[in-house]
Amino acid sequence: MVANGTCLLIIEDDENIAAMLAEFFQLKDFDVVVTCSGEQGWRTYTDRLPDVVILSGELPDIPGLALAEKIRQFQSKRRLPVIVITDKKQPLQALEVAGLQPDDQIIKPFDLLELGRRIDAKLAAPTDIQPAASFSHNIAVERLEEQLSSLMSRESWAVLKVAILNLPLFNNMLGPLAQADLLAAIQDIIQGVISSCQDFGYEMLQQPTEGLFIIVVPPGDIEPISRIITKNLNHCFDYFYVSEQSKERLQVAVSAVQSSDRQEWDKAGLLAALLQSNL
DSSP states (O other), X not given: OOOTTOEEEEEOSOXXXXXXXXXXXXXXXXXXXXXXXXXXXXXXXXXXXXXXEEEESSOSSSOHHHHHHHHHHHOOXXXXXXXXXESSOOOHHHHHHTTOOGGGEEESSOOXXXXXXXXXXXXXXXXXXXXXXXXXXXXXXXXXXXXXXXXXXXXSOEEEEEEXXXXXXXXXXXXXXXXXXXXXXXXXHHHHHHHTTGGGTOEEOOOOSTTEEEEEEOGGGHHHHHHXXXXXXXXXXXXXXXXXXXXXXXXXXXXXXXXXXXXXOOHHXXXXXXXXXXX
């Protein structure tokens, strides 16, 4: 049995469930920390860097799977055990996007002994595996690769990379819930710009990483559509800042990759060009 001061973070808004979990794992010699909201849980997580997290899938301020994904992305050294307690079984695709596996969820009502055994097994497993963020990242990249294969079959094509810079600073300032709302708003804004142009070859592809949006556009429209997207997103960002002098404010970096850039493209080269940092 793994314990002896192992730090366990419980993020659960139901006081009865939180108290039950805390008492059970304290008896197993875990160092237990309890929080009651996603926002508080995230702050505690970044302060304490616990060894294992148990969180509710139905938190009042942020979806449990969204918080689980954020924790996975933050932890880059090892696969941190994260267990999501939920009212109903979550679809496999939703778990994959959050960087979770089927046995990372437990359905109410649940057996405390089974939960304890599952956590002991995860803590005892080797941790020198792929980075936590890479599980969901690889799935997104695989989907993007499939879309790029179809795109490259066209005679002429162009792709816009819309990168949102300074997201970590924004998250530190306003927290994960605000960042989740921001990214949803950005996607809506970009989708709104291209929705009226879909008959002309516009298409939004799989988002490979947080803060990076990939759009297929006609080669002749690169400059005008870049200006429109940049202008609309900057208007959105202005809402969060009282001064434009802040060096930490969100920024938009738009760049293009198109078929005419090279004599011949292969899928790996195109994917590398799209994922290359804009910084």
